[in-house]
Amino acid sequence: MALTLDQLNQASLDDATLMLAGLYEHSPWIARAALAGRPFGSLAQLKHAMVQVLASAGVESQLALIRAHPELAGKAMVSKSLTAESTNEQSKAGLTHCTPDEFEKIQSLNAAYNARFGFPFILAVRGPRGTGLSKAEIIATFARRLHGHPDFERQECIRNIHRIAEIRLNDLFGFTPELGNRVWDWQEALAQHADAGYAEQGQLTVTYLTDAHRACAQRISMDMLQAGCDTVHIDAVGNVVGRYKKESDLRNTDEGQGPVSSRTLLTGSHYDTVRNGGKYDGRLGIYVPLACVQALSSAGKRLPFDLEIVAFAEEEGQRYKATFLGSGALTGDFNPAWLDQVDADGISMRAAMQHAGLSVDDIPSLKRNANDYQGFVEVHIEQGPVLNELDIPLGIVTSINASVRYVGEVLGMASHAGTTPMGRRRDAAAAVAELILYVEQRAAQDSDLVGTVGMLQVPNGSINVVPGRCQFSLDLRAPNDAQRDRLADDVVQAARAICERRRTHLDLAETMRVSAAPSAPAWQARWESAVQALGVPLHRMPSGAGHDAMKLHETMPQAMLFVRGQNSGISHNPLESTTSDDMQLAVDAFMHLLNGLAQTTAA
Numbered sequence: 001m002a003l004t005l006d007q008l009n010q011a012s013l014d015d016a017t018l019m020l021a022g023l024y025e026h027s028p029w030i031a032r033a034a035l036a037g038r039p040f041g042s043l044a045q046l047k048h049a050m051v052q053v054l055a056s057a058g059v060e061s062q063l064a065l066i067r068a069h070p071e072l073a074g075k076a077m078v079s080k081s082l083t084a085e086s087t088n089e090q091s092k093a094g095l096t097h098c099t100p101d102e103f104e105k106i107q108s109l110n111a112a113y114n115a116r117f118g119f120p121f122i123l124a125v126r127g128p129r130g131t132g133l134s135k136a137e138i139i140a141t142f143a144r145r146l147h148g149h150p151d152f153e154r155q156e157c158i159r160n161i162h163r164i165a166e167i168r169l170n171d172l173f174g175f176t177p178e179l180g181n182r183v184w185d186w187q188e189a190l191a192q193h194a195d196a197g198y199a200e201q202g203q204l205t206v207t208y209l210t211d212a213h214r215a216c217a218q219r220i221s222m223d224m225l226q227a228g229c230d231t232v233h234i235d236a237v238g239n240v241v242g243r244y245k246k247e248s249d250l251r252n253t254d255e256g257q258g259p260v261s262s263r264t265l266l267t268g269s270h271y272d273t274v275r276n277g278g279k280y281d282g283r284l285g286i287y288v289p290l291a292c293v294q295a296l297s298s299a300g301k302r303l304p305f306d307l308e309i310v311a312f313a314e315e316e317g318q319r320y321k322a323t324f325l326g327s328g329a330l331t332g333d334f335n336p337a338w339l340d341q342v343d344a345d346g347i348s349m350r351a352a353m354q355h356a357g358l359s360v361d362d363i364p365s366l367k368r369n370a371n372d373y374q375g376f377v378e379v380h381i382e383q384g385p386v387l388n389e390l391d392i393p394l395g396i397v398t399s400i401n402a403s404v405r406y407v408g409e410v411l412g413m414a415s416h417a418g419t420t421p422m423g424r425r426r427d428a429a430a431a432v433a434e435l436i437l438y439v440e441q442r443a444a445q446d447s448d449l450v451g452t453v454g455m456l457q458v459p460n461g462s463i464n465v466v467p468g469r470c471q472f473s474l475d476l477r478a479p480n481d482a483q484r485d486r487l488a489d490d491v492v493q494a495a496r497a498i499c500e501r502r503r504t505h506l507d508l509a510e511t512m513r514v515s516a517a518p519s520a521p522a523w524q525a526r527w528e529s530a531v532q533a534l535g536v537p538l539h540r541m542p543s544g545a546g547h548d549a550m551k552l553h554e555t556m557p558q559a560m561l562f563v564r565g566q567n568s569g570i571s572h573n574p575l576e577s578t579t580s581d582d583m584q585l586a587v588d589a590f591m592h593l594l595n596g597l598a599q600t601t602a603a
């Protein structure tokens with residue numbers, strides 16, 4: 001019999017501790033301490049209470065917990081002395097049926113890991129979907145983490161222990177994240193399509209209007225129809241547009257006539273990817289709202305407004321230099337000059353669009369009339385390490401960062417590395433190195449600023465020549481324009497001062513300046529109340545990366561919701577990952593936002 005939260009909330013402390021005894025390996029004290037926070041309104045709230053208990057228990061207790069775990073496919077498994085929970089997990093991942101080669105490989109990894117860190121390697125082998133990682137994935141993760149920093153590995157083990165506890169808790173309460181699993185599966189299926197040249201290597205790459213890109217559009221159209229969207233079409237730039245209509249709209253499709261609250265809610269994100277990217281960047285923001293449509297439609301429910309989900313065709317600027325092409329078309333920012341851009345094979349965007357059967361002449365008509373819409377919301381995987389480190393599943397975006405970019409070159413004097421005394425050098429690379437350290441230090445003065453020198457070159461440099469030239473890039477971002485401008489002013493001033501003192505010459509050219517897109521307060525508040533209703537702690541954060549919401553921001557109020565990524569939140573990378581439990585929470589939050597809007601809408 002599955003437990004219920006009511007039973008847990010009403011039981012004596014001893015009984016409740018017993019109910020949760022198996023969650024943390026040989027460590028019932030964690031659940032016991034968390035039970036002080038009863039009553040719990042949701043499993044998510046209980047999970048977070050346990051996360052907090054362990055976080056405040058100190059490093060020694062954390063290490064003791066890690067050491068209470070068996071090795072993967074280790075002696076305890078062979079001698080059948082694992083806990084029932086561990087046996088179930090290790091067998092689901094196929095570890096109880098290793099070939100001799102796999103078994104030997106895992107044993108040698110176990111030994112090396114233990115020797116390096118002094119504790120066993122912990123991995124939630126049931127994985128992000130709960131159904132079990134493949135042995136190949138387990139071995140690859142093991143080999144990768146063997147090279148981690150000891151502090152990081154301790155924390156990564158703890159995160160995996162919490163994930164193990166989450167799955168055990170789901171089992172205990174008979175809870176399945178049905179819609180989260182649906183979203184996970186949709187994205188897995190979509191990731192089967194990849195551009196030629198990458199597909200063969202098992203890499204996910206989907207760039208604008210390739211065969212794989214068009215196959216993705218077809219699959220998304222089909223998914224939208226099957227989930228219950230009333231109309232689905234592919235527009236003139238390749239966006240897939242699905243609409244779940246309000247009751248009255250099924251007969252009458254007039255737009256923009258009623259009060260604001262009965263106007264269409266716009267949502268969505270992009271389905272193109274970077275080269276060798278992840279499965280969730282962009283796509284999560286298409287499928288989370290689609291899961292809501294599926295839930296509404298299967299329950300026969302309608303909202304008092306239309307929900308329009310747009311799967312944007314292009315955001316990443318990989319095949320052509322134009323970015324935000326999909327969302328830009330909705331704001332009337334499609335630049336006709338882009339049509340003449342050519343890709344690496346010399347194919348113009350115009351030709352690619354004609355080949356895809358898109359009607360270039362219809363692009364201007366894609367521009368949305370802001371009066372037809374309440375606003376735009378976007379769900380996106382965080383693409384950073386913050387939520388993962390805090391062990392919080394959802395994040396509220398306060399603003400999409402303002403940014404400014406420069407390319408620079410410092411000219412010094414190339415001279416003999418052996419004969420030029422230190423005091424007489426005009427070393428261009430050393431000047432840039434000093435600037436990099438300044439950027440690092442200046443940006444760190446405020447936790448929400450970031451500054452990066454991502455490109456650095458000494459053209460024609462030699463091992464025995466003092467660098468005479470050094471080229472570099474500079475990327476500065478801040479949550480608002482004023483903060484960004486102060487950061488940029490300080491950095492430019494420092495660059496000049498450094499070059500002056502070092503008797504070098506500085507050329508600096510600004511290449512891009514983008515304004516911040518602060519979330520509309522009312523919409524941010526809607527996400528906040530949704531997240532709080534789930535019992536998930538509230539964490540507000542700026543978005544360091546640009547998103548489609550930035551484009552829509554130009555014409556309507558917008559706010560974003562972030563979903564925690566696994567593997568330190570790595571993104572634009574095949575290791576990008578998130579769990580179906582976190583996806584379920586995102587669906588629940590989205591549903592809460594829809595229901596909240598529905599309640600305030602004049603019928």
Ligand SMILES: [Zn+2]
Binds near residue numbers: 270
């Ligand atoms: Zn994205």
